[in-house]
Amino acid sequence: MYCANCGVKLADTEKRCPLCGTEAYHPDIERPEVSPLYPKDFVPKREISKATLHIILISLFLIPILVTLYCDFYINKTVTWSAYVALAIFSIYIIVILPTWFKRPTPAVFVPIDFLTILLLLHYINYSTGGDWFLSFAFPVVTYLGLIVTATCVLLYYLKKGHLYVIGGFFIALGFFMDIIELFIMITFKLDFDGWSLIPMIPLVLLGLGMIAIATSRSAREALARKLHF
Numbered sequence: 001m002y003c004a005n006c007g008v009k010l011a012d013t014e015k016r017c018p019l020c021g022t023e024a025y026h027p028d029i030e031r032p033e034v035s036p037l038y039p040k041d042f043v044p045k046r047e048i049s050k051a052t053l054h055i056i057l058i059s060l061f062l063i064p065i066l067v068t069l070y071c072d073f074y075i076n077k078t079v080t081w082s083a084y085v086a087l088a089i090f091s092i093y094i095i096v097i098l099p100t101w102f103k104r105p106t107p108a109v110f111v112p113i114d115f116l117t118i119l120l121l122l123h124y125i126n127y128s129t130g131g132d133w134f135l136s137f138a139f140p141v142v143t144y145l146g147l148i149v150t151a152t153c154v155l156l157y158y159l160k161k162g163h164l165y166v167i168g169g170f171f172i173a174l175g176f177f178m179d180i181i182e183l184f185i186m187i188t189f190k191l192d193f194d195g196w197s198l199i200p201m202i203p204l205v206l207l208g209l210g211m212i213a214i215a216t217s218r219s220a221r222e223a224l225a226r227k228l229h230f
């Protein structure tokens, strides 16, 4: 017999259609009492819960941190090199694993957190070398890069339109980033102005301006979209 609702072929023993649940009835067929073909309760596959997975991941990151700290302390009676290893592993956890805790990780939070983690690492290197490290170069350069990358990610994530303006702006900011690198190299290493940073800066700024020019013109925008097969 067939289901009166969906038309699927049914065994004579079936009391209900297993597909749509419609009651099956045929006046000429007597149906013996048998156990149904499919189990009544659907038993889902066992999955590792998210919390368990995170505990496993945290352990995987904590074990090498604790082992290196212990070995270092055991050999040197104080913490020396192991702090770099520990902080580097911690940074990887923050950058790669932490966003997976959240359903929709927003770049407005996680991109700044990533850069703050890198700055923390730089500060520790500077502190542990007695302030002789090049923090006056690394700190402003990483901060500037962090600001422009965060602004770009956040705008691309939240804006529905005008992505070409944002990317154009990013390239212009990246062009000035070259000058910032040169400026802080001059300050940190007491060098004279050489102007090498203009060589990558000019094409980057021109590229950014070009993108903004395309973004302002509707026909140019459409031509670009056709070229790139959007």
Ligand SMILES: [Zn+2]
Pocket: 003, 004, 005, 006, 007, 008, 017, 018, 019, 020, 021, 022
């Ligand atoms: Zn049916």
